[in-house]
Amino acid sequence: MTTTAETKSIHPMRWVPTLYLAEGLPYYAVALVAGLMYKSLGVPNDQIARWTGLIGFAWVFKCLWSPFLEAASSKKLIVVLFQCIGGVSLVLVALSLQLPMYFAVSIALLAIVAIASATHDIAADGLYISTLSHKQQAAYAGWQGAFFNAAKFISLGGLVILAGHLEKQMSAHNAWMIIFGILGVMLIALGIYHSWALPGTRNVQTGESMQTVFSTLVDVIIDFFKKPGIWLAITFIILFRAGEGQIQTIGPLFLRDSKELGGLGLTTDQVGLVYGSAGTIAFLAGSILGGYFTSWLGLRRALPWLIIAMNVPNLVFFFLSSQMPDNMAVIATALSFEMFGYGFGFVGLILFIMQVVAVGKYQTAHYALGTGVMQLGAVFFKMISGDIQMALGYKSFFIWVLISAIPVLILTRFVRIPEQEKEQPAAPAAAEQVTA
Numbered sequence: 001m002t003t004t005a006e007t008k009s010i011h012p013m014r015w016v017p018t019l020y021l022a023e024g025l026p027y028y029a030v031a032l033v034a035g036l037m038y039k040s041l042g043v044p045n046d047q048i049a050r051w052t053g054l055i056g057f058a059w060v061f062k063c064l065w066s067p068f069l070e071a072a073s074s075k076k077l078i079v080v081l082f083q084c085i086g087g088v089s090l091v092l093v094a095l096s097l098q099l100p101m102y103f104a105v106s107i108a109l110l111a112i113v114a115i116a117s118a119t120h121d122i123a124a125d126g127l128y129i130s131t132l133s134h135k136q137q138a139a140y141a142g143w144q145g146a147f148f149n150a151a152k153f154i155s156l157g158g159l160v161i162l163a164g165h166l167e168k169q170m171s172a173h174n175a176w177m178i179i180f181g182i183l184g185v186m187l188i189a190l191g192i193y194h195s196w197a198l199p200g201t202r203n204v205q206t207g208e209s210m211q212t213v214f215s216t217l218v219d220v221i222i223d224f225f226k227k228p229g230i231w232l233a234i235t236f237i238i239l240f241r242a243g244e245g246q247i248q249t250i251g252p253l254f255l256r257d258s259k260e261l262g263g264l265g266l267t268t269d270q271v272g273l274v275y276g277s278a279g280t281i282a283f284l285a286g287s288i289l290g291g292y293f294t295s296w297l298g299l300r301r302a303l304p305w306l307i308i309a310m311n312v313p314n315l316v317f318f319f320l321s322s323q324m325p326d327n328m329a330v331i332a333t334a335l336s337f338e339m340f341g342y343g344f345g346f347v348g349l350i351l352f353i354m355q356v357v358a359v360g361k362y363q364t365a366h367y368a369l370g371t372g373v374m375q376l377g378a379v380f381f382k383m384i385s386g387d388i389q390m391a392l393g394y395k396s397f398f399i400w401v402l403i404s405a406i407p408v409l410i411l412t413r414f415v416r417i418p419e420q421e422k423e424q425p426a427a428p429a430a431a432e433q434v435t436a
Contacts (some may be wrong), residue, residue, distance in 0.1 A: 010278030012132060015141045015197045017147040019079070019124050022190040024151025026086045026117035028054055029183050030110050033155050035249065037179070039256045040163070040172040041266055043103060049249050051107050056379040058114035059121075066122040075127040075294075076198045082120035083191035089113045090184030094177045102173070131199050135146025149284060155183065164269020173220045220365045229416045233357050236415050237370065238377035239408040240349045243311045243401045244342060245381030250389050251317060251338075252395065255331075262394040264320060264331065274332045278337040282336040286343025294347055299355055300417040303348050304409060310345020312406035313338040318398040349374060356417055 030052065037047045064307075071077060089112045096105040128144070129137065159179050166175035224230065255271050257263025290309070294302040316334040325331060353370035360366060381404075389397040 006206045020144045020147040024148040028155040044387035053383035055114045058118040060375040062118035063372045074165035075123045082116045086116040087187030094180035097173045097177045160272030161269040238409045241377035242404040245378040246385035248394045249385045279339040282340040283343035286340040290344035290347035306345040306348030309341045311384045313341030321395045
């Protein structure tokens, strides 16, 4: 890795926090905010889950085109370009809400946002790794996670709360047009800022031909699927997200649905308050404590407990659907408990990929493939969750979600986890993209 004079003159605090804010904003706009928008616009749950889930495939397959980005002359150029593309696309999503065929057009535009965001993520992470020394990478890793999740506070918290207030003053279409317009302008502004603030180091691998890059990619994929027990590991990763992928999709829609339809009947701003603020804080706390818990106990021994911690708190949704409380303090406390367990348990999946799946000749590339499989699990269960919920109703659906966690718990008895891995330090999963 080479460090230019320009890189040395630009302090990482001028660009690391904003870079990962720009990584999080479009992700949460597609993965979470869009679903709440469509709910306010009257789109059925099955359509919301199916189409927003389908868009998530961009993050599943981004590892397949990531090697080709190495041939670009400047990672800075890619980062700025795709931030601007994503921002413009979000503005177009806002404008599309005024069209008669707004759903089809906005879904197509959100797909462009997702592809741009996934491509941006590759270049942004590559810029971070190639520009900073190992010591700096460790020093600023916390800022990565903090500002990626700050995007969740801003979008799922602040902007959704604002959308709720706007819905009381104007039509839902106009309210959400303003919200997505704000998101788009924010991302464009970050792109303009980064055209100045990002270090402009050159890619040292530009001499590689596309044929060489393609050959390496093929070798990476072949080596990945030659790993002993890889298909069992892939099954384990996909099933790990069975319950979580469904609850994180349907949970917010349940909160918004009217009581006549079995939901809690919360307003948009109330959902933003409980999920975007209290829920996010609980998730971050769970992630940090889950990392320390796994470091203390070792991945092999901790994994069953992590799966239980991630799924048993989903009982709060059955409680809410049965008792139908009106007290916001009760609802916020219940959802914070669920989000804490989600953050606590999700550490197990990240470390399983890192310590079991990614080890070997192509550790970084295989980690990317492993996280792609992880996203596949989330996308698959997200896509089917709406149909299952509409067939079962909310109360029975939340019981189904708990049952969905049993297969992965059984698989912990069979997946290969080297005993020595328990000595490796565990890293919190707060910076990971955990919802697709």
